[in-house]
Amino acid sequence: MQNLIRGMLLEMGENPDREGLLKTPHRVKEMYQFLTAGYREDPKALINEAIYEQKYDEMILVKDIQIFSLCEHHLLPFFGRAHVAYLPGGKIIGLSKVARLVDMFARRLQIQERMTVEIAQIIEENLHPKGVAVVIEAQHLCMQMRGVEKQGSTVVTSEMLGRFRSDPRTREEFMGLIRKV
Numbered sequence: 675m676q677n678l679i680r681g682m683l684l685e686m687g688e689n690p691d692r693e694g695l696l697k698t699p700h701r702v703k704e705m706y707q708f709l710t711a712g713y714r715e716d717p718k719a720l721i722n723e724a725i726y727e728q729k730y731d732e733m734i735l736v737k738d739i740q741i742f743s744l745c746e747h748h749l750l751p752f753f754g755r756a757h758v759a760y761l762p763g764g765k766i767i768g769l770s771k772v773a774r775l776v777d778m779f780a781r782r783l784q785i786q787e788r789m790t791v792e793i794a795q796i797i798e799e800n801l802h803p804k805g806v807a808v809v810i811e812a813q814h815l816c817m818q819m820r821g822v823e824k825q826g827s828t829v830v831t832s833e834m835l836g837r838f839r840s841d842p843r844t845r846e847e848f849m850g851l852i853r854k855v
C-alpha cells in the first residue's frame with residue numbers, strides 16, 4: 675500500500691521525496707488499516723460472547739453512539755451518531771458491545787444505508803428480539819467538500835424491524851427518545 679500511496683502523490687504532481695511527505699505513505703497505510711479494521715473483526719463472534727438471558731421486556735436504547743466511517747464512493751469520511759434500540763425477546767447483549775458492533779461496521783468502506791441495515795440485521799439474527807431499530811444521522815464530507823457543497827446538511831437513514839415496523843406506538847416512543855436532548 676505504501677508504494678501505491680507514493681504513486682498517488684506523484685500523480686497529484688507532488689514530490690514524495692520532499693521532507694514533509696517522506697513518511698506520508700507509511701502514515702496513510704497505518705491510518706487506513708485502522709479505519710478499515712472492521713474487515714478483520716467478526717461481529718457475530720462479538721455478539722455471541724456477550725449475549726445473556728434476562729427477563730426484561732422494555733425497550734433497550736443506546737443512543738448517540740459516535741460514528742466515523744469512510745464512504746465507499748470517494749474514500750472520504752462520513753461521521754455522526756447512531757441510535758440502536760431493541761425489544762428483548764429473552765436475550766440481551768452487554769451495552770458497551772452495541773457500540774463496538776457499530777464500530778465494526780463503521781470501520782469498513784461503507785454507504786450509510788447499508789451500514790444501517792447491517793447493524794439491525796446482526797442484532798435481529800443473533801438476539802431474535804421482538805424488534806430492532808437503527809437510526810444513523812451523519813454528515814458526508816464528499817457532499818460538503820466537493821460536488822453539491824451543501825454544508826451542514828445531515829443524512830438520516832433508518833431500519834425498523836419487528837415491532838418497530840408493525841407498531842406505530844413503539845416506533846413513536848423510540849423516535850421521541852432519540853430526539854430528546
Ligand SMILES: [Zn+2]
Nearest residue numbers: 745747748816
Ligand atoms: Zn461519497
